Amino acid sequence: MTTSHVIIGDGIAGSSAAETIREADPDADVTVLTDEGEALYNRILIKEFAKGKLPEAPISIHDEDWYAERDIDLDLNTYVTAVDTDAHEVHTHESGVYEYDKLLVATGGTPTQLPVENSDAEGIHHFWTFEDARDIQEHADAAETGIIVGAGLLGIDLAAICAAQDVEGKYLMRGDCWWRYALSEEGAEIIHDALRERDVEPVFQSGVDRFEVDDDGVVTGATDPNGDFYEGDFVGVAIGLDFNTEFLRGSGIELDDGIVTDEHMRTNAEDVYAAGDITQFEDLILGERAQNGAWGSAKEQGSIAGQNMVADEPAEEFRWVSSYSITHFDFPFLSFGHPTLGDDFVERKYSETEWRRVALRNGRVVGGVLIGDLAPQSKLKQLARERRDISGQEDVLLAETIDLDDLDAAPAEAE
Ligand SMILES: Cc1cc2nc3c(=O)[nH]c(=O)nc-3n(C[C@H](O)[C@H](O)[C@H](O)COP(=O)(O)OP(=O)(O)OC[C@H]3O[C@@H](n4cnc5c(N)ncnc54)[C@H](O)[C@@H]3O)c2cc1C
Numbered sequence: 483m484t485t486s487h488v489i490i491g492d493g494i495a496g497s498s499a500a501e502t503i504r505e506a507d508p509d510a511d512v513t514v515l516t517d518e519g520e521a522l523y524n525r526i527l528i529k530e531f532a533k534g535k536l537p538e539a540p541i542s543i544h545d546e547d548w549y550a551e552r553d554i555d556l557d558l559n560t561y562v563t564a565v566d567t568d569a570h571e572v573h574t575h576e577s578g579v580y581e582y583d584k585l586l587v588a589t590g591g592t593p594t595q596l597p598v599e600n601s602d603a604e605g606i607h608h609f610w611t612f613e614d615a616r617d618i619q620e621h622a623d624a625a626e627t628g629i630i631v632g633a634g635l636l637g638i639d640l641a642a643i644c645a646a647q648d649v650e651g652k653y654l655m656r657g658d659c660w661w662r663y664a665l666s667e668e669g670a671e672i673i674h675d676a677l678r679e680r681d682v683e684p685v686f687q688s689g690v691d692r693f694e695v696d697d698d699g700v701v702t703g704a705t706d707p708n709g710d711f712y713e714g715d716f717v718g719v720a721i722g723l724d725f726n727t728e729f730l731r732g733s734g735i736e737l738d739d740g741i742v743t744d745e746h747m748r749t750n751a752e753d754v755y756a757a758g759d760i761t762q763f764e765d766l767i768l769g770e771r772a773q774n775g776a777w778g779s780a781k782e783q784g785s786i787a788g789q790n791m792v793a794d795e796p797a798e799e800f801r802w803v804s805s806y807s808i809t810h811f812d813f814p815f816l817s818f819g820h821p822t823l824g825d826d827f828v829e830r831k832y833s834e835t836e837w838r839r840v841a842l843r844n845g846r847v848v849g850g851v852l853i854g855d856l857a858p859q860s861k862l863k864q865l866a867r868e869r870r871d872i873s874g875q876e877d878v879l880l881a882e883t884i885d886l887d888d889l890d891a892a893p894a895e896a897e
Contacts, residue, residue, distance in 0.1 A: 485510045487791055488572055488580050490562050491588035492516035493525065494777055495758025495784035497544065499586050502788025504552050510792065512554045513580060515572070517561040518611060521546055526777050528615035529639040533646035534623060541612065562589075565733045567751040583753060584791040587730070587741060588784060590759045591723030591775075596631065599692035605701035606693065606717040609636060621716055622647035629653075629704050629714035630682070631690055632721040633660045635775075635806060635817075638673070640718030642810035645680035652712045653677060654688040654704065664821040664851055666829055669837040672853050676811040685712070693717065723775070725760050738762050740773055746796035747787035755791055757783035766801045767866060768820060768848060779804035803863040807856075816856050819849030819866050830880040838880060845873030858884045 487503050489496045492514050500514050522543045530536040549556040561575040565585065572580040593608035595601050607618050618640075622628070628649040630640045637653070638660065644651035653660075659670035660677075674684045688706040696702050703713040725740045735749050736742040741756040743749055745764045749756055758780035765772035774780070782802050790796035808815040813835040824841025831837045836854030840847055840862060847866040852859060861884045865872065870889070872878065878888045 485583045485792070486581060487512045487584045487586070488582035489514045489586045489588060490516075490565075490572065491586075491590060491758070492518065492522050492556065493588060493590050493758060493780065494522065495590070495760075495780040495787075496586065496588035497522040498781045498784030499588065499755075499757060499788035499791070500549075500554050501552070502785045503792055504554060506789065506792040512552075514549065514554060514556050515560045515562055515574065515577075515580070516556070516558055518613075519559050520612060521549065521556060521558070523612050525610075525612075528612050529609075529643060531612075532609075532615040532618040532622065532639075532643045534619055535646060562729050564729055565735070565754075567733050567735065567754060570753065585754045586784075586787050586791065587735075587749075587754065587756045587760065588758045588780075588787075589726035590780075591725045593636075593720065594722045594724050596690055596719055596721060598690050600695050600701065601693060601719070603693055603695045603699055603701040605715060606719060607640075608719055609640060610723075618643060618718070619647075622649055625649045625716035627651075627703075627713045628682075628716040628718065629690075629712055631704075631717070631719045633657070633662065634720065634722075635661070635808070636720035637718070638808065638810065640720055641677055641682045642680075643718070644716070645677070645682050645810075648681075649716055651677075651682035652714065653682055653684045654690060654706055654712065655684060655686055656689045658686045660684065664817060664841075664849075665839065666827075668831055669829065669839055669851065669853060672813070672835055672837055673811075673815075675834075676813075723759070727760070738771075742771070745799045745801070746790045747783055747800060748790065748796055755787040757787040763800060766799060767803060767869060768823070768843075769869075772820060772823075774802075774804045776804040776806045778802075801867070803866045805859065805863070813854045814856050815851075815853050816859055817849070817851045818859055818863055819847070821849035821851050823848050826876075828876045828880055832882065840876070840879045842872075842876065845871045847872070847879070855882075861886055 527541045564573040628644040628651040630653045633655040659667045690704045694703045735751045740762040743763045786798045786800045789798045805818040826842045829839035840850040
């Protein structure tokens with residue numbers, strides 16, 4: 483009997499699941515539904531397009547033929563409104579009902595709006611889709627002054643877009659440094675200097691109280707909680723994601739700021755899996771539930787989900803230390819694992835553009851941030867994967883070249 487697999491979302495998680503299912507089961511029916519109007523593209527690269535540095539073509543990963551050649555039905559512009567887990571049905575806005583034997587939800591998130599006055603004014607951008615990138619590219623090209631809000635990994639993309647498009651930027655941050663949950667002020671200062679060199683000024687202990695608009699409702703600037711006004715005809719906001727679970731209300735699928743899964747990417751509902759940014763998955767390395775927001779992790783989860791969807795019994799486990807790199811500056815930057823989840827941190831500055839911080843929990847590496855020299859990443863990730871207890875030997879993690887032989891030969895926990 484032919485199995486019918488329905489996948490909601492054609493991001494990297496959904497697409498990688500579709501490919502995995504097709505490879506494992508040539509006879510299966512595979513349908514991918516997406517509310518976007520284009521097939522899978524490289525979300526990581528849309529910032530380079532918005533900077534004006536890359537044309538559209540290399541950003542696309544699959545065209546529609548790719549799906550047709552693999553006998554995968556791709557339904558674009560198809561918005562899922564509900565899932566009936568008893569009837570095994572997916573309901574859509576206009577395209578009717580799809581029946582499934584196995585369902586994958588890989589719907590990611592949507593940028594959160596700032597809950598302040600005029601936050602929906604014209605000229606204020608959020609950044610998630612290729613369509614957003616097209617708007618941002620066009621507007622930043624014409625703008626002279628910019629405001630960026632959101633001191634994290636997506637906010638810095640918007641700051642870098644201002645820099646590349648010669649927009650004089652003010653980067654309004656609530657604390658005393660960029661990504662204060664993962665970096666110390668000393669490490670973040672390397673980033674601040676790089677921004678200043680590019681005419682983007684970090685403004686600390688700031689934020690947005692309200693946006694100001696002209697008579698046509700177009701943004702002209704922002705007033706921060708201190709009452710200071712900053713001019714900006716371009717505004718970029720990146721303060722986090724709302725996970726796309728609205729259509730799952732009442733479905734019985736367990737939700738908790740995302741979709742709860744086990745390590746096999748299985749939800750609590752029979753025959754329903756989830757993958758990618760949207761999952762609150764059982765993290766075997768951390769030893770508790772966690773959520774990732776990274777391309778490689780979403781791809782791996784899609785592949786694990788796909789393998790388990792075609793298997794009689796789910797056997798494949800997601801066991802992964804994710805990483806996220808930034809290439810906006812003259813030095814490389816990489817964060818790995820869960821850099822904000824440590825109960826202890828060790829760090830060291832090696833030069834004006836080289837810095838390292840490792841987050842530990844119960845004596846084990848759980849994540850970190852590397853600036854300038856990314857070479858230690860493989861050994862640090864190995865230690866995280868092995869859940870090796872390195873209590874009292876943290877200095878080994880900060881050696882210019884990490885030598886794992888310098889650690890006591892404590893047995894690693896099972897991989
Ligand atoms: C500008 C930018 C830069 C980034 N840079 C990096 C980077 O350098 N490194 C890194 O590791 N990660 C980066 N990321 C994050 C990375 O892109 C994500 O972690 C990854 O794309 C998540 O993939 P996903 O498949 O889980 O979700 P998504 O890519 O968000 O895909 C979900 C899809 O589901 C669709 N959908 C949602 N709801 C519905 C519905 N009801 N019906 C139908 N379809 C629906 C959405 O439209 C979307 O197409 C970046 C993200 C952005 C936006």
